[in-house]
Amino acid sequence: MNKSYWTSVERGLRWSIPVLLGFAPIGAAYGLLSRQTGIGVWHTLSMSLFVFAGSSQFVAVSMLQNGMGAAAIISSIFIVNFRHVLMSASLSPYLAPWKTWQRVALGGMLCDEAFALHSLHFASGDTDITAAITLNTTIYVVWAATGATGYYLGALIERPEVFGLDFALPAMFIALLLPYCVKRSAVLAALCGGAVSVALHVAGVGGWAAFIGGLAGAAAGVFVKEPETEAEAK
Amino acid sequence: MSKIWIVIIGGMLVTFLPRIAPILFLSGRKMPGLVRRWLSLIAPAILSALLFPELLLDGGSLDMFYTRRYLYAALPAFLVAWKTKSLFGTVATGIASAALLRLLF
CATH class of the missing domain: 1.20.860 (Alpha-t-alpha)
Known part of the structure; x- marks a missing residue:
């Protein structure tokens, strides 16, 4: 594949659009919930940057609110997010030619939606490293940014379901699942x-x-x- | 160190390691054909493991699953995905159907 770097970046950005449509309202809802729980904005942002796991972060915030212990919260984060071990294993056969930092970037910023996209692309022979890592990075940055934005402005979009945005990710799973069903x-x-x-x-x-x-x-x-x-x- | 930092650092370790360990250590390994097939089927299995509860369950209960708004929003999304294979088209259809169903019911 002899594509230029920027063409690949553009592909990754284009793939990220439907993911971001689903992630932005969830990120904002996380920020808002975190604020309502009394967690500071830096802790809210740090959790998105270091843990980077949507459902786990919601679980963690509500457990903090209920005064649960750190060990119990960390165990819950582990359980809810453990599915990524399967996703990571499933992508691994395609990554033999990749450099270590590229594998860390792909795995470390992996989420359900990025996994599903990578999986389809890799299986069809499209192993564009730059596009894949661009997709991951874009999702990562936007997830953290919407969490911090939602912390202050989340109340403005408190009910994303009115716009149907709550269905963006399930719809995406449908689109990504169907190609396998041949x-x-x-x-x-x-x-x-x-x-x-x-x-x-x-x-x-x-x-x-x-x-x-x-x-x-x-x-x-x-x-x-x-x-x-x-x-x-x- | 405050409890929240312990949660953040601990949470980072328990999410980061499962994400990168298989990619770091399995890449390039020779694997039996059966294992390769199993790995190639994880995507459809895990996608529907994430999708089905969204469509069918309300607060962990299957009761009245046929009244779930998501289940009906999924039908046009499914059709568009099947006919056009367009990711964006499917997501846009899903969003529009969910919003419309909410408006009507």
Whole structure:
């Protein structure tokens, strides 16, 4: 691929637009919640920069509000975010030629949506390093910035659901999931992963749902015989 | 050190390590075909593990799942994703449908 650096940056920026549409209101809601909990603005920003995990940050802030201990809060952050170990493992086969700092940039700023995009691109042979890292960095910066902005201005967009913005990320998951559903193994993996996750939420252990659903769903799909899979693997 | 800094630093360690360890240590390793297939199916499995509860559950309950606004907003988004394969088009359709459903019901 002989594209210039800026073309790649532009691709990464373009990919980030739908993600940011979903992230900005959530980031603002996080900032607002954090302020209402009595957490300072620097702590609010630092949490976004260092922890960088949407649902975990909401969990952490509400646990702080309820006066829970640090160990319990850190354990919850770990559980809710542990699904990233699967995402990271799943991307790893494509990254053999990457430099260490590039792998750290890709993994360290990984989120669900960026993972889904990387996964589609890499599987189709598009391993544009600059575009991938641009996507991650843009999401990272905007996530932190909207958290800090929401801290002061969050009340202005307190109800993003009025504009339908609360559905931006679920819609994005739909768009990113469908391209996989041309293979029977992937359809089975998706159905099993979704069912396991729903069951775990209903059982009251929703924190583990994405991790166990992802692990179990992918395992179920492995057993579907698909002759063309081996040919496509390389 | 105040409790919130302990939470932030601890939270950083427990989120950063699971994110980078597999990418750092598995990249370039030879893996059996079965494991490679499993890894390639994680994306669809985990995406629906994140999506299904959003569409079906309200506060962790399946009761009255057919009244969920998200479930119906998902239908036009699904159609657009299927027909156009456009990420932005799907997100825009989803946002518009969710807003419209909220306005109407």
